[in-house]
Amino acid sequence: xxxxxxxxxxxxxxxxxxxxxxxxxxxxxxxxxxxxxxxxxxxxxxxxxxxxxxxxxxxxxxxxxxxxxxxxxxxxxxxxxxxxxxxxxxxxxxxxxxxxxxxxxxxxxxxxxxxxxxxxxxxxxxxxxxxxxxxxxxxxxxxxxxxxxxxxxxxxxxxxxxxxxxxxxxxxxxxxxxxxxxxxxxxxxxxxxxxxxxxxxxxxxxxxxxxxxxxxxxxxxxxxxxxxxxxxxxxxxxxxxxxxxxxxxxxxxxxxxxxxxxxxxxxxxxxxxxxxxxxxxxxxxxxx
Numbered sequence: 001x002x003x004x005x006x007x008x009x010x011x012x013x014x015x016x017x018x019x020x021x022x023x024x025x026x027x028x029x030x031x032x033x034x035x036x037x038x039x040x041x042x043x044x045x046x047x048x049x050x051x052x053x054x055x056x057x058x059x060x061x062x063x064x065x066x067x068x069x070x071x072x073x074x075x076x077x078x079x080x081x082x083x084x085x086x087x088x089x090x091x092x093x094x095x096x097x098x099x100x101x102x103x104x105x106x107x108x109x110x111x112x113x114x115x116x117x118x119x120x121x122x123x124x125x126x127x128x129x130x131x132x133x134x135x136x137x138x139x140x141x142x143x144x145x146x147x148x149x150x151x152x153x154x155x156x157x158x159x160x161x162x163x164x165x166x167x168x169x170x171x172x173x174x175x176x177x178x179x180x181x182x183x184x185x186x187x188x189x190x191x192x193x194x195x196x197x198x199x200x201x202x203x204x205x206x207x208x209x210x211x212x213x214x215x216x217x218x219x220x221x222x223x224x225x226x227x228x229x230x231x232x233x234x235x236x237x238x239x240x241x242x243x244x245x246x247x248x249x250x251x252x253x254x255x256x257x258x259x260x261x262x263x264x265x266x267x268x269x270x271x272x273x274x275x276x277x278x279x280x281x282x283x284x285x286x287x288x
Contacts, residue, residue, distance in 0.1 A: 008075035008116055010044035012063055015079040016056055016089040022151040024120065024158070025049075025079035032159050036166040043166075044072075053093035060103045067110035074107065075116040079154075082121030104138035113137060113194065113264050113271055118161075119144035120154050134201055134258045137194040143175070145188050157189065195275055198262050199282050202255070206283060210251060219244055255279040 011033065015025025025047070033045050050056040066072050081088040086096040108115040117139045149157075157178050165174035171191075179187040208214040219241060226232045226240045260266045263275045 008073045008114065009042075010046065010072050011075045011077060012046045012048065012059075013077045013079070014048050014050065014056070014059055016050050016087075017079060017081070018090050018092070022155065024151055024155045025077070027155055028077070028079070028158060028162070032162045032166075036162065040166060050089065052091045053089055053095055056089045056095060057099070057103060060100075060107065064103065064107045064110050067107055073111045073114045075118070076107075077118040077158075078121060080119075080121045082119065087121055101138050105136045108137060108139055109264060109267065112268050113140055113274075115139045117142045117144075118158070120158055121145075134205055134262065136264065137198070137262050139194060141191060141193045143178070143189060143191050146190060147188065149188060153188075194263065195277065198259070198275075198277065201262075202258065202279075202282055210248070215248070219248065252279060 013025050013029055013033070015023060017023060017025070026049075029045065029047050037043050037045055048059045050059050063074050063076070067074055078087070086094055087100065088094055104115065104117070115138075119142065121144065157180070160180070161174050161178035164177035165171070168174075175189070175191050178189050209218050222244045223237060223241045226244065227237060232240050259275070259277060260272075263271050265271045265275070
């Protein structure tokens, strides 16, 4: 999982909570991260308190721009209210997961797929649901709850997380502390990697588009689209359908394109060694 600070060298704490709420981000910085900075002088910590949706997105764009300059790999800790559809900022405005996903992809691109996100928000792990598309990965790893969590719990749990992490630089131990040692099936907070999400996404894609009824429907849809071309129409529907079948049979090459894009291998060839997944490996683990 997370091995020391090999994936980040600057921690951004972004707190956007309404007036009257327990300021869990502020308390995290004051009670744990200031102490961690004393013990680890090379640790960079930035604390932001955006109020509006525009402010919130602008902070993320600043993080993206800083990462572009090189040398800074950010880890984001976000303290907001959340729901299955997105985040609510201090002003009461709503940031949908899709909006958040786009700027996170830009940050992740800038830091060569090293972005770690901690969402200390109710339903924060639902960002996973818009991260299983066969597109660019929005993060290297995400940590967050799938259900409602009280502010007092968030303060206690993430305090334990960072205390353990900066004492031992062991991500597994920190996740265990975050969940108070609960068995994996009972955990409030979940860790998910880009690799795990890609496996989930490709397995779903394969089952829905590459075999059985899904494949047949895909062939007919693509054939209908191809017949809009006058040259294809002149050659006939059977010719078009056979050509589409030939293309779909080259799924190994398509898999490589999807993988290269998702893990930014087309931009950073060295990422191929970090994510040595094969199509046979993924499908071999998939349930029938």
